[in-house]
Amino acid sequence: MSSQMQQIVLASRPDGAPGHDNFRLETSDMPTPGAGEILVKVAYMSLDPYMRGRMDDAKSYAAPVPLGGKMEGGSVGHVIASNADGFAEGDAVFGPFGWASHAVADARMCRKLNPDLAPITTALGVLGMPGFTGWYGLNEIGKPKAGETLLVAAATGPVGSMVGQLAKAKGLRAVGVAGGPDKCKLATETFGFDACVDHRAHDNVSGLRDALKEAAPDGIDVYFENVGGPVLEATLPQMNRFGRIPLCGMIAWYNAGGLGDGASSQGLTGPKLWRTLLVNHLTVTGFIIANHWDRYGEFLTEVAPMVADGRVKYEEDITEGLENAPQAFMDMLRGGNTGKTIVKVG
Template identity: 60%
Template structure:
């Protein structure tokens, strides 16, 4: 088998030297475990945080260990009654073309739901993150205004579509004219703002023009100037759902990152804001509800999605670096087999 390991911890933006492609013996599944041949692996912004040796909500990847990733693969050997050979299993198989995991940590993918790649995007962790955050914390009301960054990514696009279906005005923020068109034409947003070249003040003015009644819900994927533009426009009893901060993952600094805590704290108090951190792992028991509600909408086309597929494990590092710079269009996955 082949795998990509963490060769060095990045200092800022990851470079080629941070990754190493290795050949290893095919692993043997133990009691209660399954061995899969990976069909697709996911690339997601959170992986950048796992490359740093700092305390977080999950342990960092150690030097020499396989880079972590969600993946879907075909079972080629099973020591569990829950899976048989030929089943598709979704689990944490990493940046590798084969992987072993305890069957209890995986779930079976029904091919009737569509391409296995959907298990990593619109019907996987990103789609579930958006749905669980909006349904648990959004308190959406028809007529309100929602803003979401990274609007054409798998999380942002799901957030926007769910909010639009709930009767909200939905304004996205994305990088470049093409992504902004996609947000409106493909995902049905009311408007989308190009963040490129804009500081917090310029973002505030652009957002003010598209959100004349202020902002009631902000789904935070990006941080940076987008957050700086949103904060002054938050309405009384507004909700901020904190999912990611990709603008700061490589250690970038900007005026919003340097915003005095006291000023932010006062905005929370004066506007009685609710600021809620979101980890989809807190909601995993609701996965059947998610599949039951969103699965038919994806099948019917009521929920749209876009995939960005890289071919081959060796191209995963370059695709990941592009993802961190907004170089992807839609959900980024790497196709390995199938």
């Protein structure tokens, strides 16, 4: 076993979009697992939009990453030393190992994986937090009904592609939004969306609105909201009465500097938003998937077989090397990824 490990820490808080200066690669001694803990060699780590929020010190649903602290996140890897019952050397595990080559974690926070059932990377995407987010939000809040129209942005991402495929399976018209013709093609040809709007082809809200109108001629009943920004602005007026909006993210605004004054230049004022909800009898429900892990088993039972037999497809975008995680993260926030963003660490 090597005697040293590497990790990426938060060097400074970003003002707007993160840059390389905000991250620092550090080398430290290999830790030893205490009672009930395991030491894991990370194989793949996840990069997710929510991590941008943790870099700010604004009050949120989770504590911010402290300055100098390890960037947090879920990863998969293999146990190389165990002080916990039920975990043995060589076991494949998912856990909160963060942006690191190795990590010690409380075994109760980790989950053993069966590599024979699915590649372990799926625990980061299609069968992990993003896929579960799509499943939960669509079903519990979106309450989709056959014949309705669903819209989701970041349609080829791990949340959007799950939402679109599940909606199709339930008999809805699924409309996606994605950046660029290649992603739109992936959305319709691989993930089965009925239509996909390329938001890069429309440099203003009204152009986007017209394109959505064409893609969703009967209006939108369920808008699975994970981006905010211009897509939200273009979508709201096209929501049908009694529409539902599961709200799990707003990546377009994550770099807006705390969403305060910097964001008030957006065309969408609070009163305008409120009025649209009122007039169209819309329901918006925000949700943080971390509050719903009690439903995860139900998700796996339903969706894992669909992944196994190809009814639910997934794409992964794998970058090699821990040191390249910051660049991959920045690219992802700009929509440079295609599919679930993963860094191969081991």
